[in-house]
Amino acid sequence: MSTSGARRVGRPRAAQRPDSGLAPRAELLEAAAELFTTKGYAATTTRAVAERAGMRQATMYHYVSGKEELLADLLESTVTPSLTLARALLADVDRPAEGRLWELCRRDVELLCGGPHNLGGLYLLPEVRSERFAGFHAVRAELKDAYRQLIADTGAGSTLAKGELSLRTDLLFGLIEGVILVHRSDPERSVAVFAAATADAALRIAGC
Template structure:
């Protein structure tokens, strides 16, 4: 039986499923996260993902359409929690903008660096530029705009012209996303301390 989108539904038989307690699709995402970040996206086959998740390759297609869907889901998972938090911070009309910007920077770094795999490194893949990943780019653009709004609301940001504001937003956002490379070179560094130091640096760039 197939869904209207063409994906099969039913009761696929798993090979030896790991006792992780995860749902099959989440198991596939976990396997893909590990393999994409250790072997590389291009070098990882759907068979390898399925086997790592403890199921047959044919069974995998009951849950996802293929590697691109897995990559898109993993990419979006790195930005959607930060965007949800950014929306909360934008709605907060009590806390100073400087404090809210600092909290967003810290939380974003903790998300990017706190997981078991360096998913932020997937941003650098050339495959991510294609239309299939438009959803990720849209969410990322909205998150970046939240940074811009918070920066503009700071005392220093309110004095900036449009061009200077955009430049500082680019620099702050670039710093936050760039921490994936710094953290990869020293993975034993405590994420909380790393996140706070990065947030401090971001506010200095913002002039706050």
């Protein structure tokens, strides 16, 4: 019997959508990023994420457990590249600490503000405080500690008492994460210029 007209077996897509070339999980993350940052996390249903990704809701659960997993992955994606860079900069002891700190600040701001969606804004969600997002909080804490170590390695930082070093780390890290709100107020601003200016301001906070 001819099978030329037979229906292909598989997980059908809910609607036709241009092929993005992304794997299904990446497609879901992209859809979630768009919807969470434009419609809001609480207002976005798993059905809406699945439909935006061009698949059925039941199919989505083959790849992710639900909205929380998508949000956790998106949050960690805003930190892990900066943490990788921070580890490399901490190991590069032949370079002046001031330059390494400036580079981390600049690159971190570019990561938070440079994508198509303002993922940094997801930090402000009340849901993020729950234990479900412990992985995100762990990598964020490690990144903050890398900032502390780089500040301590600078000429100014090496003279700070422990409490003062902790305060300056809090202030500097708060500045970096605070760019989320500043960027949202003027998304057309050049990210490269914004990142460099923020890094300059961060070094002044560090006392450099």
